[in-house]
Amino acid sequence: MDAIELFEDPRLTTMGLLFEAHAGVVAKLEPVWKAHRLSGLDLNALMRLSRSPGRRLRMSALAVQTSLSTSGVTRLVDRLAGAGLVERELDPDDRRSAYAVLTEAGAARLAQVLPDYLAAIDRWFVGLMTPVQLEALVEALRIVRDVSNPEATFGVG
Numbered sequence: 553m554d555a556i557e558l559f560e561d562p563r564l565t566t567m568g569l570l571f572e573a574h575a576g577v578v579a580k581l582e583p584v585w586k587a588h589r590l591s592g593l594d595l596n597a598l599m600r601l602s603r604s605p606g607r608r609l610r611m612s613a614l615a616v617q618t619s620l621s622t623s624g625v626t627r628l629v630d631r632l633a634g635a636g637l638v639e640r641e642l643d644p645d646d647r648r649s650a651y652a653v654l655t656e657a658g659a660a661r662l663a664q665v666l667p668d669y670l671a672a673i674d675r676w677f678v679g680l681m682t683p684v685q686l687e688a689l690v691e692a693l694r695i696v697r698d699v700s701n702p703e704a705t706f707g708v709g
Contacts, residue, residue: 581672584669585669593628597632602662607653607659608652610650614629616703
């Protein structure tokens with residue numbers, strides 16, 4: 553394959569579109585979380601905790617699901633705990649492990665943010681597609697996620 557053929561490979565277009573779409577949607581959603589005095593990472597962590605059994609995740613699982621290092625997730629949880637939105641809870645069966653747990657204040661804060669966030673998601677993402685297109689996209693994203701980042705599917709409990 554010569555250089556011209558490489559440069560015109562449609563796989564490059566596909567990845568470019570994915571990166572551009574991601575950047576564009578994040579830019580449209582960012583004002584929502586900023587208006588509620590949160591970072592995108594804060595909102596992501598609060599949502600993941602709210603959707604987990606017992607509204608809690610092992611710190612290691614939260615790190616994987618938010619693409620953070622161990623020290624990064626520690627700083628995130630410390631910041632959210634300082635704001636009263638989460639608590640750190642030691643695992644009674646393994647004192648080396650800890651959970652991040654969504655507090656009632658965290659759940660209330662998230663409930664304030666989500667209507668605006670969901671409206672922005674509708675406007676800039678899911679509302680742009682037909683139900684069939686959206687279903688196909690979700691299925692495709694799960695396939696890619698499960699192969700490229702299988703750790704993100706674990707850690708509940």
